[in-house]
Amino acid sequence: MEINAVRASYGYPPIPPNIPDFHAPGVPPALAPPGPLPSASLHGVFQLQQRDAVDIAEPHQAAQPPVQAVGVAQPADPLQVPVPALLHNLIPAEPNAGPASGMGNVCGAENVQPDAAVDNGVRTTNTVYSNVLTTVFDPSGHLVLVTMLFNVVERVPSACGGRMQVQTRKDKSTKCRNILITDKTSRASFIKAILAVHELADQYAPGPHQGPGFKMWWTGSNGGKTSAATIEMDDEFKVAITALLKCSKGSCNVGVEFDTALMEPFRVRKRPLPVEDSEDELIYGTKVPRIDQFTDEAQLHGDIILELKKKWICQDHKGEHGEVGHCYVMPQAEHLELNNRKLKAWAAAIAARDCTKHQPPQTVEFDVLWDDCLVSAKPRGRLGPRAVDTPSPMATVSMLDPASMLMMAITPLVMNLLDRQGASTSSTPQVAQSSSGHHHLLLLSGASLPNHGEELVFCLRDFKTVTNVDILNVEDVFKTNAITPSIIREMPVQRLCELSGVLEGHMWQFQSFCKEWCDYVKERRSLMG
Structure with missing residues (x-):
């Protein structure tokens, strides 16, 4: 047989007769005579043809003739490889299947993917x-x-x-x-x-x-x-x-x-793409605090200030906006309000190991503690002014600052001066007698009363004359903000210090002076009709 002769020439054993199922190792078995096959079977035959065609093309492979599909003529030479392009028109496409993996472009046709819709x-x-x-x-x-x-x-x-x-x-x-x-x-x-x-x-x-x-x-x-x-x-x-x-x-x-x-x-709103590689300043603005903008000293003091606020919480004295206040409480149950300036000074002293968070340092901000001249914090907040227990006369004297004590000392001298003016002028005795204790205006301007637009100037000058504390430079600031002596007596001292830059102790004196000064002017105007 011709097939066995070819097999023998390549060193393969011959195929025994009448044994259709026998095949040598490494050699594909012979197929049954061709008959009508379904579409899916034709795909299997086509793949088997390709495998056999590649095997036969190698010189060390067996000379097995390729299996032909239905309608393909048997080649004259058993070693002839059928052209795959001839099978492209004979084998139908497999239903619902794409190109076989690993086969690539077998038939030389392009695999076009539907990348867009086509209309007309x-x-x-x-x-x-x-x-x-x-x-x-x-x-x-x-x-x-x-x-x-x-x-x-x-x-x-x-x-x-x-x-x-x-x-x-x-x-x-x-x-x-x-x-x-x-x-x-x-x-x-x-x-x-x-x-x-x-x-x-x-x-x-x-x-x-x-x-x-x-x-x-x-x-x-x-x-x-x-x-x-x-x-x-x-x-x-x-x-x-x-x-x-x-x-x-x-x-x-x-x-x-x-x-x-x-x-x-x-309308469809298109969202902007997120900015990934940008500076935080361009995204969040320049008002966002960043740690690298603060010095190491400021960062250290900030942690200490938070500890102080956590320890010295005061429920009796609220902040300007109704928030929880902070006060240092003396053993005598007296309160010293802790503002930002005092907290910074206390934190700096703790960082320098001059004191602890349990007791304030002996600095200018806390001199009133060591001079026994502590002025208790005045209650304020959303609930408005509240009644405060009236201290004893001795406690009141000990709580006054030196400027108030000086005013109490010179009051009799001023009263004698007013009495002498009343004796020489017939129209002023009643005013002088009714204004006992209200003498500051007469020290500067005699019996004349200031206009409403000049009250701030007169009040500042009288305050300088009586207490020898010069804060005339705050006139422009107060006029710019439309602050008059009658408003100063009602404003928080901390806010007045922020606007004017005056020391807190001097501002407490000036606020107390404004109350007395406004009452005196009001009384004089009522008497003069």
Whole structure:
């Protein structure tokens, strides 16, 4: 046999007769006579042919003749390799299967992937638009004329022949398309279809329950285009579709009209891309505190200040905005308010190991503690002024600062001076007697009273005359903020110190002086009518 002779020439044993299932090691078995095969089987035969063809092409492989598919002629030479291109037209494509893995481009044909939708020979790359084309646009659908109304801004000459005027006029654009309309068509999908006709599907999106509104009419509809109803809700669209489907598709043309000027709430807003490689200053601004902006000393003091605030919480004295206050409480239950300046000084002393958080340092800010001249913090906050227990006379004297004690010492001398002025002038004795204790104005301006716009100047001068404390430089600051002596007596001392830069002790003296000074001026004006 010719096959056995070829096998023997390559060193393979011959095939025994009448044993169809026998095959030598490494040699594929002989197949049964060809017969009618299904499409899936033909794919297996084609792959087997390729494997055998490659094996036979190698010189060390067996000279097994290739298996031929149905309709392919047997080659004259057993070693001839059939051309795979001839099988391309004989073997049908496997249903629902792509190209076999590892085979590559076997038949020399390109594997074209559907990368975009094709409509009437035109390829589109818009994903939204292509989805609408493949799902709604259909040549067998209704012919729909879609009219888009839009505003046009143009410059026209004015009637007087002067400058150009800007006017807005309404313009329209009409396009037609076959849209498949069935009883399953939803309002949202129909709106997307009519927007896609004008290539606006990626700029506007329909609402889930309502809008945007559009007018819809068709051949034979009640009222036609003139009386077309505006459709906004799903129920309204369902009623219109039900009436439309009752008409014959061949003789029924549909008209749709929408206005882009009324669709601004439904515009698709594009979010900006997140900024990744940018400075924090460009993202959050320049007012955001950063650790690297503070010195090591400031960071150390900040931690200590937080510890002090945590330890010395005062529920009796609130802050300016009603927040929890902070006071150092003496063993005698006297309170010393801890403002930012005192907390910084205390934290610096703790960092220098001069004191602990249990007792303030002996610095200028806390001199009142060591001089037995502590002025208790005045209650304030959202609840307004509250009653304070009246201290004993001895405690009151010990709590006064040196300036107040000086005023008490010179009061008798000033009273004697007022009595002498009353004896020489007949019109002033009653005023002098009724103004016992209110003498500061007369020291500077005699019996005259200041105008309302000059009260601040007179008060500052009288305060300097009585206490020898010069704070005349705060006049411009107080005038800029419209602060008068009557307002100073009601404002928090801490706020006054922030505005003027005056020491807190001097501001306490000036506030107490303003109360007495305003009462005196008010009394004088009432007497003078």
